Amino acid sequence: MVKTKFYSIVICFFLFTHVMVKGQQSIPVLRFGVIADIQYADKDDHGSRFYRKSLEKMENCIANLNQEKLAFNVVFGDLVDQGPKDLPPVIELLNTLKANYQNVLGNHDYVNVNDREQIYQQFNMPSPYYAFEKANWMFIVLNTNEVSEYGSNIDSPFRKEWEELANSLKKDGRKNMLPWNGGISSIQLTWLENKLKKAQENKQNVLVFSHHPLFPETGYEALNNREILNVLDKYNHVKGIISGHHHTGNFAYYHKIPSITLEGMVETASENAYGVIELYHNKIVLIGQGRMTSRTLDF
Structure with missing residues (x-):
C-alpha cells in the first residue's frame, strides 16, 4: 500500500513537471514588433523603392501592431532616405504605437547631418548605441555607422579608425568596403563585451540588434563584422542577431x-514588410507580415 502511494506520488510529480515544461515551451516569454528600412522621403519612386508609400505602409503596420500584445x-x-529633414512624419506615426519603440541608426539617417555624433537625439534614442532589459533578456543595440566616412565627424578618432579599417579591407579584397557600410569602434566593441559579461553573470539571454547585418557576408555586412562575431561567439547566451539594411532579407547561422x-x-508599391517576434524558453519565432519571412529558430 505504501509502495503504491509512493509510485503514485512519483507519477504525479513527473506529470506535473511535464505539463509545466510544455507550458513554458508553448507560452512566449515576451513579444515585440519589428520594422526595417522605412526609408521615407518626399521624393519620386526609384526602381523598386517607393519612398512616399512608406507612410501609408506605416499606418497599416502600426494599426496591426497595436492589435497585438507587445512589450x-x-x-x-533607415527611418528616412535623405536624413532628418523628412523625419517628423515618421516620428509622429511611431508615437502612435501603443508599445514603446526603440530605434537603431541606419546609414540613410546620416544624410546631410552636420554633427554626426549627436544625431541619435533627433531619433529619440538614449545614445548612439545602448542596451535595455526585459523578462530576463538583454537587448543590445549597436551603432554600425560609427566607423564610416558618412557617420563620423572629419576630426573624430572614429574617422581615423575608419581610414585604417578601409585600407585593411581593400587590401584583403573584401566586398563590403562600400560607401553605405560602416562598423563599430574599438570603444563600442569593448562596451559590447562588457554588456555580454554582465548578461552572462546575470544569466540573461541576449539578442543583438544592428542596422548592418553581421552575417552572412554578401557585401552588405558591417565593415568589421568578423571582429564583432568573434566577440559574440564567445558567449553561449547570445541567442540571435537581428538586422536590416539589405532590403531583400536574408538568414544564416x-x-x-x-x-x-x-x-x-x-x-514595392503596395506590399508591406513588418513582423512580430516571440521569445520562448527554447526558441525564437518570427511571424512575418507581407514580404517579411516567418521563421522558427530552435535554441
Whole structure:
C-alpha cells in the first residue's frame, strides 16, 4: 500500500513537471514588433523603392501592431532616405504605437547631418548605441555607422579608425568596403563585451540588434563584422542577431548564432514588410507580415 502511494506520488510529480515544461515551451516569454528600412522621403519612386508609400505602409503596420500584445517595438534603421529633414512624419506615426519603440541608426539617417555624433537625439534614442532589459533578456543595440566616412565627424578618432579599417579591407579584397557600410569602434566593441559579461553573470539571454547585418557576408555586412562575431561567439547566451539594411532579407547561422536580416518596408508599391517576434524558453519565432519571412529558430 505504501509502495503504491509512493509510485503514485512519483507519477504525479513527473506529470506535473511535464505539463509545466510544455507550458513554458508553448507560452512566449515576451513579444515585440519589428520594422526595417522605412526609408521615407518626399521624393519620386526609384526602381523598386517607393519612398512616399512608406507612410501609408506605416499606418497599416502600426494599426496591426497595436492589435497585438507587445512589450516594445524595434525599428532597425533607415527611418528616412535623405536624413532628418523628412523625419517628423515618421516620428509622429511611431508615437502612435501603443508599445514603446526603440530605434537603431541606419546609414540613410546620416544624410546631410552636420554633427554626426549627436544625431541619435533627433531619433529619440538614449545614445548612439545602448542596451535595455526585459523578462530576463538583454537587448543590445549597436551603432554600425560609427566607423564610416558618412557617420563620423572629419576630426573624430572614429574617422581615423575608419581610414585604417578601409585600407585593411581593400587590401584583403573584401566586398563590403562600400560607401553605405560602416562598423563599430574599438570603444563600442569593448562596451559590447562588457554588456555580454554582465548578461552572462546575470544569466540573461541576449539578442543583438544592428542596422548592418553581421552575417552572412554578401557585401552588405558591417565593415568589421568578423571582429564583432568573434566577440559574440564567445558567449553561449547570445541567442540571435537581428538586422536590416539589405532590403531583400536574408538568414544564416554563424556557428550556433542565428542571424536574421529583415526585409525592408520601402520596397514595392503596395506590399508591406513588418513582423512580430516571440521569445520562448527554447526558441525564437518570427511571424512575418507581407514580404517579411516567418521563421522558427530552435535554441
